[in-house]
Amino acid sequence: MFEPIDAQLVDDAFVQRWEPQYDAIAHDETEYQSLVHAVHNDVDSFGAIREATFRQILEWKSARTKGHVHWWNYGRYIETMRNCLSMDGDDRLDAVCKLPGVAARVGSTILHFIYPDTYPIFDIRTLEALRYLGADLGKSFSVNNYYRFREYLISTQVELNGWTLRELDRALFAFHKRNPEIFGATLGKGRGAQSTALPCYCPRSGS
16 A cells, blocks of 8 residues: 655654644544543443443444444443453453454553553554554554554653653544545545545544
8 A cells, every 4th residue: 555664753753743733634632531531530430431431432433333332231341341450451452352342443442541541542544654654563453463553652652751642643643644645545434534635624534
């Protein structure tokens, strides 16, 4: 699809340039922050993400996933999330990905809202942007590839010393969205997906 460049360019200048552009592409920061707050309250008061909040997360990330979740057995999801709170890092994603309708991309999103400083969101745009910028990552959305994706972003975060995972995500997402000549004009059928041949103003999509 595209040829990766040789050098790794996710540095302070890259984030400073692209992160602010996210808000002109995906008007969802208020919604994102609201979800962070809602999940924090759910976990503190309930020990898991309540069904209403879970539905909002899926609507934000990938609305089509709602049709694959076993809502009639949401107690299983609650139990798994409560168990995750006492698990070590990698075991958490393995556990949530065993839930119906939850694979690595949605699973990483669930964990991100519980642990926003530990789990980046696995997204087709951020993955392709990282690969183009030189990251040694595969194309797949497997759990194993997520671990490499996460390791790369955490290492970048530590090296740059100051940017949050959310800010890195915003920068990479905006870079991908603003460069259709590299990544293609249209991507996915997620929230508000549309052509990016011209600067567009749409919710987060194709993730």
